[in-house]
Amino acid sequence: MINKKFIFILVFIILFPFSISCSKFKILNFRIYNLYEYEGDIKPAGHDWLKGKKIFVDPGHGGKGTSDRFRIGPGGITEEEVNLRVGMILGDMLEKAGALVYYSREKDEDIPLRDRVDMVNDFQPDLLISLHHDGSPRPMDNVNHPSVLIWGNRKVNPMSFAFAELLLDEFNKLMDAKGAVISDFSVYKETGTMILRETRYTCPGAIGEAGFFSDEQHAKRLNDIHYNQAEAEAYFIAVSRFIERGLPKAEVLISSQPDNSSYLYNLIKDADPVIALKVNSGLERAGIIKESVNAALDGVPVKCRAAADDLYFIDYGKRLYPGGHSIKFSFKNQRNQSSMIYSAGFTIEIKKGDYDRLISEGIKFLNTKVKQKEGLKMLLSAYSMGLTDPDAGRVIWNIAKGFNLIADKVNSDYYYAKLYHFYPQSKYAKNLEGRFKGYRFPVEYNGKSLKVIFEPDLKDQSRK
Numbered sequence: 455m456i457n458k459k460f461i462f463i464l465v466f467i468i469l470f471p472f473s474i475s476c477s478k479f480k481i482l483n484f485r486i487y488n489l490y491e492y493e494g495d496i497k498p499a500g501h502d503w504l505k506g507k508k509i510f511v512d513p514g515h516g517g518k519g520t521s522d523r524f525r526i527g528p529g530g531i532t533e534e535e536v537n538l539r540v541g542m543i544l545g546d547m548l549e550k551a552g553a554l555v556y557y558s559r560e561k562d563e564d565i566p567l568r569d570r571v572d573m574v575n576d577f578q579p580d581l582l583i584s585l586h587h588d589g590s591p592r593p594m595d596n597v598n599h600p601s602v603l604i605w606g607n608r609k610v611n612p613m614s615f616a617f618a619e620l621l622l623d624e625f626n627k628l629m630d631a632k633g634a635v636i637s638d639f640s641v642y643k644e645t646g647t648m649i650l651r652e653t654r655y656t657c658p659g660a661i662g663e664a665g666f667f668s669d670e671q672h673a674k675r676l677n678d679i680h681y682n683q684a685e686a687e688a689y690f691i692a693v694s695r696f697i698e699r700g701l702p703k704a705e706v707l708i709s710s711q712p713d714n715s716s717y718l719y720n721l722i723k724d725a726d727p728v729i730a731l732k733v734n735s736g737l738e739r740a741g742i743i744k745e746s747v748n749a750a751l752d753g754v755p756v757k758c759r760a761a762a763d764d765l766y767f768i769d770y771g772k773r774l775y776p777g778g779h780s781i782k783f784s785f786k787n788q789r790n791q792s793s794m795i796y797s798a799g800f801t802i803e804i805k806k807g808d809y810d811r812l813i814s815e816g817i818k819f820l821n822t823k824v825k826q827k828e829g830l831k832m833l834l835s836a837y838s839m840g841l842t843d844p845d846a847g848r849v850i851w852n853i854a855k856g857f858n859l860i861a862d863k864v865n866s867d868y869y870y871a872k873l874y875h876f877y878p879q880s881k882y883a884k885n886l887e888g889r890f891k892g893y894r895f896p897v898e899y900n901g902k903s904l905k906v907i908f909e910p911d912l913k914d915q916s917r918k
């Protein structure tokens with residue numbers, strides 16, 4: 455006969471893991487049983503294209519459920535526990551589909567935002583998803599709708615916007631009230647949210663706000679594990695549809711060896727290098743849309759010549775002027791998926807007298823109609839070498855004028871405002887008194903920075 459006391463102990467050992475809070479499923483540091491296992495109707499393994507893709511899952515907040523009264527809803531539900539449940543179920547689905555998932559947290563703990571940012575930038579995911587639920591200061595009005603936040607705006611952040619639209623679609627199907635994709639500048643003006651801002655050059659990302667935990671009816675739903683599964687499904691479908699469209703990637707090739715032995719970045723001796731964009735649609739059977747390749751050199755649009763389906767030469771004119779340069783570009787694949795905006799920088803060798811020559815010739819060209827664009831390019835090159843020159847105001851004044859002449863009002867205003875705000879003692883700034891008071895700098899997005907890769911055969915290829 456078995457001793458009664460023994461049975462009690464046995465039952466206790468079996469039940470103990472389940473008697474503690476849902477979120478603490480990792481006991482003695484190994485997974486006894488995944489309480490967040492997905493058990494719904496979707497078959498993740500059928501979503502083949504997710505295999506090997508890197509997804510960062512960030513369940514918002516954590517570890518402050520009892521003290522953070524802004525995140526406690528009716529009945530004592532906390533935003534952070536719901537975020538965790540949905541995030542873990544989503545992660546389980548993605549893992550079952552073969553994706554590589556990195557979680558910012560897998561239990562109820564307080565992870566500083568800075569650490570989450572570092573995790574994303576170390577992991578280099580294909581997509582970042584931050585899971586949240588909203589709270590309203592007027593819960594008595596039954597405020598409850600979804601929203602999806604992206605950093606900046608859709609123009610500078612097209613890839614995040616595309617994902618956000620897909621996610622919102624799924625939220626809209628799940629909930630009664632329809633929501634919107636919103637810039638995180640609407641919440642934190644001037645900066646946006648830290649998690650999206652500090653990872654914006656790494657990968658596309660969005661914050662999902664799947665309804666309001668402050669709403670009584672919704673709080674009840676959020677307490678139900680089946681509803682949490684449905685929400686995880688919404689995220690999963692959005693991720694899957696996004697990745698199925700392909701993830702475009704690119705490289706920047708150059709025919710001259712970039713030299714980093716001096717303090718100048720990627721110094722190139724050849725003032726007439728062949729620069730090419732090597733693009734990858736991220737699709738197995740389709741390429742990119744030829745007409746969608748959009749490139750600018752130092753902010754001035756440049757044409758691209760297709761040398762092959764995946765190779766585009768940058769047509770910058772006869773030669774590059776001495777000084778620092780940056781290429782910025784983006785494109786779309788044939789499933790209309792936009793790439794991130796990319797950038798790459800390098801320096802063309804600077805010789806004695808170049809700076810003064812570029813300024814005087816640049817200003818002269820600016821006043822000659824046929825050479826306006828050339829003059830603008832010369833002045834931009836000069837400015838890259840003389841940011842703190844006491845006389846820089848004159849260069850910037852002429853750059854602003856140059857952009858105006860090529861009908862680029864946004865860049866023109868940007869340089870005028872820069873002159874007014876950053877070079878206050880310049881006599882040119884005085885001309886602008888009043889005109890740029892209260893001017894807000896547009897959202898600056900430098901693009902995901904790419905290495906410049908030396909490709910010696912490029913010159914021969916470009917002659918073909």
Ligand SMILES: [Zn+2]
Binds near residue numbers: 515533586
């Ligand atoms: Zn939140």
